[in-house]
Amino acid sequence: MNEPTHVLRPRERVALVVLVLYALGLAFLLGPVIRTALGTDAQSVPDLAGPPASSGPATQAAVGAPPAAAALAAPDGDGAVADAPPLPELTAVDQARATALMQADRHFRAIVGDTPYAIARVGPWTTSNGPWTAEKTPELLGVSFVVSFEKAIPIADKTMPGAIYDVTERRSPPYQQVNNRVDATGVSNLMVLVDLRTGKVANISPGLGAEVLRMTPPPGFRREVPNLSNEYPNPAERAALTGGGDR
Amino acid sequence: MIRRIVIAFVVLTALSAIVGVARQATAATTSHLTLLSLREDRWRNYDFTEQTVSSNRVDWAVSLMFYNNATINRVKSHLGNEYDQTGSRQNGRLSDNVNAGYVWDQDGGRKTTLCPGGPGQPDEARHYRIYADGDDRLYNLDWGYWVFGSDHYDIEECPGGAPAWFGYSETAEGWITWRWRQNGRAAFDDWSWFYNPEPYRVEGDHIWENNGYASALHVP
Numbered sequence: 001m002n003e004p005t006h007v008l009r010p011r012e013r014v015a016l017v018v019l020v021l022y023a024l025g026l027a028f029l030l031g032p033v034i035r036t037a038l039g040t041d042a043q044s045v046p047d048l049a050g051p052p053a054s055s056g057p058a059t060q061a062a063v064g065a066p067p068a069a070a071a072l073a074a075p076d077g078d079g080a081v082a083d084a085p086p087l088p089e090l091t092a093v094d095q096a097r098a099t100a101l102m103q104a105d106r107h108f109r110a111i112v113g114d115t116p117y118a119i120a121r122v123g124p125w126t127t128s129n130g131p132w133t134a135e136k137t138p139e140l141l142g143v144s145f146v147v148s149f150e151k152a153i154p155i156a157d158k159t160m161p162g163a164i165y166d167v168t169e170r171r172s173p174p175y176q177q178v179n180n181r182v183d184a185t186g187v188s189n190l191m192v193l194v195d196l197r198t199g200k201v202a203n204i205s206p207g208l209g210a211e212v213l214r215m216t217p218p219p220g221f222r223r224e225v226p227n228l229s230n231e232y233p234n235p236a237e238r239a240a241l242t243g244g245g246d247r
Numbered sequence: 248m249i250r251r252i253v254i255a256f257v258v259l260t261a262l263s264a265i266v267g268v269a270r271q272a273t274a275a276t277t278s279h280l281t282l283l284s285l286r287e288d289r290w291r292n293y294d295f296t297e298q299t300v301s302s303n304r305v306d307w308a309v310s311l312m313f314y315n316n317a318t319i320n321r322v323k324s325h326l327g328n329e330y331d332q333t334g335s336r337q338n339g340r341l342s343d344n345v346n347a348g349y350v351w352d353q354d355g356g357r358k359t360t361l362c363p364g365g366p367g368q369p370d371e372a373r374h375y376r377i378y379a380d381g382d383d384r385l386y387n388l389d390w391g392y393w394v395f396g397s398d399h400y401d402i403e404e405c406p407g408g409a410p411a412w413f414g415y416s417e418t419a420e421g422w423i424t425w426r427w428r429q430n431g432r433a434a435f436d437d438w439s440w441f442y443n444p445e446p447y448r449v450e451g452d453h454i455w456e457n458n459g460y461a462s463a464l465h466v467p
Contacts (some may be wrong), residue, residue, distance in 0.1 A: 079281050
């Protein structure tokens with residue numbers, strides 16, 4: 001006795017094709033999530049400020065020694081560059097004063113608490129040279145620190161002063177101050193800017209690798225610093241936008 | 248169906264808005280701008296915010312060199328699994344044959360996040376730009392077909408109450424060589440002195456940090 005052969009009707013065929021496409025789409029969408037959950041996603045990047053010290057396949061066997069290095073050249077018709085403006089440097093007094101201001105700042109103290117920290121970087125914070133300003137010698141605003149922790153810390157509902165920089169540098173000081181409420185995890189370092197002109201900590205930001213869960217300005221905050229965007233890449237348009245861009 | 252089209256339109260519009268508000272760092276100043284050479288090739292050791300060779304209009308230090316069989320597209324394709332978004336254009340200055348003169352090349356590069364700090368996006372993006380002349384590659388006998396580039400982070404770039412910062416090139420460079428190796432290619436960290444050391448300093452919203460050595464990345 002012959003088994004009756006089931007032939008798919010047109011509607012069933014369509015339904016089958018839709019189901020297969022749906023399954024493929026689902027696999028495509030959920031694949032990365034599943035691989036990440038299983039820890040088998042080779043493309044995932046560790047949540048660290050810097051890359052792992054060594055990873056990936058050995059390189060020497062693949063290509064041999066690295067190629068010959070570059071050298072400094074004479075201008076060769078591309079024109080010598082005029083002497084660069086001298087960049088401001090920090091004095092020991094600047095640095096000591098800024099360190100004291102940072103350590104006395106109530107927001108900094110509230111964020112750091114009893115956690116031991118080290119000053120990993122220190123350098124000048126200066127004005128800039130940009131498409132929206134005249135060419136000039138940068139002026140010293142203050143001191144920039146990177147403060148690092150041995151172990152990453154969380155930041156829970158803390159006030160962090162922020163300096164939203166005015167690239168036209170028409171404001172004085174050239175940034176808008178805002179006190180944000182911040183939640184963050186994995187904070188292994190902070191970037192702190194101390195304005196030596198005002199004698200205040202102008203900015204505290206979670207450093208590289210931190211995950212900022214919330215950064216909320218106070219109620220009624222209005223951004224006053226112009227948002228000059230990439231939509232105006234032409235310098236002439238930039239000048240028109242900023243009225244010439246001179247300070 | 249009409250409802251679906253409207254939803255798709257709204258999503259695309261929102262994405263366009265995010266693209267439109269991504270900013271670029273203000274330009275910056277260096278005291279280490281110079282011209283580098285190998286055989287007949289010449290290139291500047293910084294890229295520029297305008298097509299002007301000026302110490303007051305630099306963007307970032309050149310710290311990447313892709314060699315052997317490189318083109319701009321090959322490099323971007325190979326890093327495309329992580330660096331899959333585009334950024335604002337800047338300018339590289341170079342000559343593939345010094346006797347034939349110099350040219351500018353513009354590149355927006357690739358970054359890991361379209362609009363860092365924007366809704367639903369990470370706070371940081373790593374961003375590189377690559378330069379070459381008209382055929383998207385340079386050539387000399389030592390390096391074969393090659394291209395060069397700069398790199399940096401964009402932090403909280405999308406506007407709002409959070410201050411935006413740009414920089415940390417040295418760390419961004421380390422991530423690119425790491426990704427290059429993870430993708431199965433060879434890379435040599437800090438391979439050659441490029442005469443552009445920038446000790447830690449902050450210029451406006453521009454965070455300088457570069458050790459002056461460029462990394463070499465092999466393109467098979």
